[in-house]
Amino acid sequence: MANKTDLPLSEDASTRLVPWIVGVMAYLAALALAATLILSNIATEWSAGLEDTLTIQVPNPEDASADQKDRRVLGAVRVLLATPGIESARPIPLDEIAKMLEPWLGAAAKSDDLPLPRVIDVKLVEGAEIDIAALSTALGKAVPGASVEDHVAWRNTLILLFHALEIIAIVIIFLIGAVALAAILFTTRCILAVHHEIVEVLHLIGAHDSYIADQFQKHAFRVALKGGIGGTAFAIATLLTIIFLTRDLDASLLPPAGLKWWHWLVLAALPVAESYGAMLTARITIMRVLKHSF
Numbered sequence: 310m311a312n313k314t315d316l317p318l319s320e321d322a323s324t325r326l327v328p329w330i331v332g333v334m335a336y337l338a339a340l341a342l343a344a345t346l347i348l349s350n351i352a353t354e355w356s357a358g359l360e361d362t363l364t365i366q367v368p369n370p371e372d373a374s375a376d377q378k379d380r381r382v383l384g385a386v387r388v389l390l391a392t393p394g395i396e397s398a399r400p401i402p403l404d405e406i407a408k409m410l411e412p413w414l415g416a417a418a419k420s421d422d423l424p425l426p427r428v429i430d431v432k433l434v435e436g437a438e439i440d441i442a443a444l445s446t447a448l449g450k451a452v453p454g455a456s457v458e459d460h461v462a463w464r465n466t467l468i469l470l471f472h473a474l475e476i477i478a479i480v481i482i483f484l485i486g487a488v489a490l491a492a493i494l495f496t497t498r499c500i501l502a503v504h505h506e507i508v509e510v511l512h513l514i515g516a517h518d519s520y521i522a523d524q525f526q527k528h529a530f531r532v533a534l535k536g537g538i539g540g541t542a543f544a545i546a547t548l549l550t551i552i553f554l555t556r557d558l559d560a561s562l563l564p565p566a567g568l569k570w571w572h573w574l575v576l577a578a579l580p581v582a583e584s585y586g587a588m589l590t591a592r593i594t595i596m597r598v599l600k601h602s603f
Contacts, residue, residue, distance in 0.1 A: 335540030394437030533587030537580030
């Protein structure tokens with residue numbers, strides 16, 4: 310009866326580069342998958358953060374005093390709080406606005422000569438529908454020049470962009486996977502050609518196609534797992550390095566773009582998924598070749 314050493318696949322020189330190829334593919338796939346998860350996370354958090362919110366801008370006349378500017382803001386707040394469906398209205402301090410603009414304007418963001426409008430952050434009652442046109446009219450009468458931004462058009466455009474980037478990343482993942490499986494398929498056929506005589510002898514002594522395919526698929530699984538673990542580990546190290554280097558960056562406009570705990574589990578499971586894909590590819594390839602050759 311044939312045993313596990315009938316086909317010395319692990320000693321075959323033609324498979325030495327396969328773990329490296331799979332490792333590179335796993336590295337690229339892990340980074341693309343991480344990008345997809347991060348983009349999905351940003352889109353979700355950004356959409357949730359802008360949902361049920363409004364932003365009111367109250368421009369300041371050039372000759373207005375500090376008290377007049379404050380009265381204009383308070384007048385806008387009174388109109389907002391008297392509007393059904395509005396839960397709260399918080400004037401954003403100028404120091405906070407300057408801090409958000411500092412990454413782009415530098416020290417000039419804190420200059421008194423910079424004509425920053427006063428901004429009011431409005432929180433709506435969950436599910437409430439506000440007549441933006443009527444609210445704009447009421448604010449315009451109470452505080453001339455005040456404007457309302459409901460974020461809808463801007464948010465929808467941004468979310469559409471993120472979803473498009475997600476689709477591109479997913480397509481890249483599938484292309485990388487296809488290249489890796491093609492490498493496994495080509496290598497499997499080459500190994501079978503090298504060991505054709507041994508396979509023929511195994512058939513003559515009664516070995517079934519499934520037995521021979523089992524040896525090839527187990528070898529493909531081990532090779533792919535070895536390369537997949539190495540590539541994914543390197544990708545995780547790359548991601549951790551990026552997170553470490555960007556930990557102090559001020560993300561004023563973007564929500565946190567990190568990975569959640571279950572995202573890391575998905576990345577860690579990537580080598581196993583790749584290995585099973587390689588195993589299935591090797592088995593199907595061997596069974597088809599043996600069916601037509603013997």
